[in-house]
Amino acid sequence: MARLQCLAPGEDFPPTSEALDYPNGLLAAGGELTPERLLAAYRRGIFPWFQEPEPVLWWTPDPRSVLFADELHLSRSLRKTLRKNAFELAADRHFAAVMQACAGPRRDDGGTWIGGSMVEAYCELNALGHAHSVEVYREGALVGGLYGVSMGGAFFGESMFSRVPDASKIALVALTAIMLRSGCRLIDCQVESEHLNSLGARNISRLDFERELAQTVHMDPGTIIWQLPGRCGDLL
Structure with a gap:
């Protein structure tokens, strides 16, 4: 069974192929909303979507x-x-x-x-x-x-x-x-x-x-x- 990866500060995202089927496209949790992190995410088609005060959740749904x-x-x-x-x-x-x-x-x-x-x-x-x-x-x-x-x-x-x-x-x-x-x-x-x-x-x-x-x-x-x-x- 796929497990959600929890990101440490500065840790890279896992391969997008590891995103969960349900909820669709959930790839990782945690990390920070710095410009560097956000740009690295978008470069790979990953985006943040979460409700505060939850940890940051990162998504790459399929289909897109x-x-x-x-x-x-x-x-x-x-x-x-x-x-x-x-x-x-x-x-x-x-x-x-x-x-x-x-x-x-x-x-x-x-x-x-x-x-x-x-x-x-x-x-x-x-x-x-x-x-x-x-x-x-x-x-x-x-x-x-x-x-x-x-x-x-x-x-x-x-x-x-x-x-x-x-x-x-x-x-x-x-x-x-x-x-x-x-x-x-x-x-x-x-x-x-x-x-x-x-x-x-x-x-x-x-x-x-x-x-x-x-x-x-x-x-x-x-x-x-x-x-x-x-x-x-x-x-x-």
Whole structure:
């Protein structure tokens, strides 16, 4: 029977093939949320997901949900929303605010897994240029967005939020625009959801995901250019 490895400080992750089948993809516990640890994890397709005060849990599910930027599906209604041009866009203007919004109460369960240590760790990654946010504003107010980690030619999406209809979808459209303009296409969505599937995400095996990642993760870290047009209509 597979056993969960408990990581000592500085200890490397076990092979991803040792991840548990149930819960799907749980690979290891413990360790620290330092930039070095987080970047080493993402380089291998591993991400943290836990609720404080639990120890850090590290995951690599199989299958893996991904969105290839050139496979984004824009529904007729979403195109209509974009054409109205009622939303402003920005990248990395208020990274911490996006994380706090993603960590806020949700209608389904009252909260999320994004605790204070996660916010602190990813804000540090943002300051170092490794984590980024895509932000959607209406009349100057932050109404939607997403954040994640950029490495080489891949973006590892962590969470998104929406305070008005379609705002998180617009953030994802803006992210794909950034990726395609930079010659990149791999967006990691981690775990399947109906919301992301409706936008073109699909499941691939862990092995195929790691193969895709190997082709992009060692690209120049400055490959992706984090700039956006001022308004959502310019995404069409």
